[in-house]
Amino acid sequence: MKKSRSLLKVSVVSIAALHGINKVIDSLSTAENNSKSNGKYYHWKHGSIYYRSFGEGCPLLLIHDLTVFSSSYEWSQVISSLAEHHTVYVLDLVGCGKSDKPEITYTNYFYVQMLNDFIADVIKQPVNIAATGLSSSFVLMANAINKNLFQKLILINPKSTSYLKQNPDKRSKILIKLFNLPVVGKTAYYIATNKENTEYYLTETCFYNPFHVKPDITKAFYNAAHTASGSGKMLLASIDGNYLNTDITNALKNSDNEITIVSGEHQDHNEDMVMSYSNINPSVHSEIISGAKLLPQLEAPEEFSRLLLQILN
Numbered sequence: 001m002k003k004s005r006s007l008l009k010v011s012v013v014s015i016a017a018l019h020g021i022n023k024v025i026d027s028l029s030t031a032e033n034n035s036k037s038n039g040k041y042y043h044w045k046h047g048s049i050y051y052r053s054f055g056e057g058c059p060l061l062l063i064h065d066l067t068v069f070s071s072s073y074e075w076s077q078v079i080s081s082l083a084e085h086h087t088v089y090v091l092d093l094v095g096c097g098k099s100d101k102p103e104i105t106y107t108n109y110f111y112v113q114m115l116n117d118f119i120a121d122v123i124k125q126p127v128n129i130a131a132t133g134l135s136s137s138f139v140l141m142a143n144a145i146n147k148n149l150f151q152k153l154i155l156i157n158p159k160s161t162s163y164l165k166q167n168p169d170k171r172s173k174i175l176i177k178l179f180n181l182p183v184v185g186k187t188a189y190y191i192a193t194n195k196e197n198t199e200y201y202l203t204e205t206c207f208y209n210p211f212h213v214k215p216d217i218t219k220a221f222y223n224a225a226h227t228a229s230g231s232g233k234m235l236l237a238s239i240d241g242n243y244l245n246t247d248i249t250n251a252l253k254n255s256d257n258e259i260t261i262v263s264g265e266h267q268d269h270n271e272d273m274v275m276s277y278s279n280i281n282p283s284v285h286s287e288i289i290s291g292a293k294l295l296p297q298l299e300a301p302e303e304f305s306r307l308l309l310q311i312l313n
Contacts, residue, residue, distance in 0.1 A: 039098070042091075042122050044114060047100030051091035051122070055083025059123050060312065062090045064097075065133035065294070066111070066244065068193060068232040069201060071097030071224035074132065077301035078308070085309060089123060093135070097224045101231035105176055106238035108246040111138040112145060119149045128312055130154040133294065134239070137164055137248050144251035152258045154311060157267050157294050161252075161276045164245045172241030179237035189233035193225040208266040208293040217298065252280045260285040260311050264292035264299070287311070 039052040052072065060082060064074040072090035082088050092099040094114055095106055115138060119127055128151045131139045136158035143150045179185040191197075198221050203210035225232055238244055252259075261277060263270040265288050274286045289296035289303055296304045
């Protein structure tokens, strides 16, 4: 009995300590993210979406990769050059950056609805669209549902078709339950998104040359993961649990849009990825950005801007 009480006391103290640490991180993150912004909010039915628009001309919508570190900052180095020729829209996906972060299990169709509603209600005309990584999958699915909203599709280092066929399993359910825990879940999230892991993600996954990862880039990605007091934890669980995956085969095969895949020269398995898409739809074009990896728009912005304008014009 005494041993049981001792263990219970230790557990309570440990959880209280974790809660205290979480509160400190919350307060520091709030102070870090209190800077003023010149964006607007689209009050969508499942959460408010932070967005900005620049320039004039045929609308171009830029969709960042779908990770807890991601936000519209991903496009910061190319907006001005693209806005010389287009009305450029950038947004933070729900669950990311300055947009709302509801603590739900996120799915691909959730973002399909979000994207189609944003275009219909905010832009109000068909758009050219560029999307990075996992976000490319729900762009293809959204286009399959409402082709009238989309013109050219530019997919930047999209996930392979085999990856997107991976389904949630028992481990996925455990992740959701873990991150749903109010104290332990938030602590696990803050460990996964600490500054060391943010830097590791950027230098090992996003950039070919780690010396291109400047302090302001690390700061922007870290801040994006730490808005809303750790509420990004459910998006992390949803991504790692494969809840965002979907089979894009039919959407890709039946699309009659002009589709271009832009891949970084040093992105892992980029040739296999491009081949998997072109095998499904032979009309898919492909381009390569030299000296770049997952995020050529940040690592090689001038070459990326020239290529994107060439594709669009």
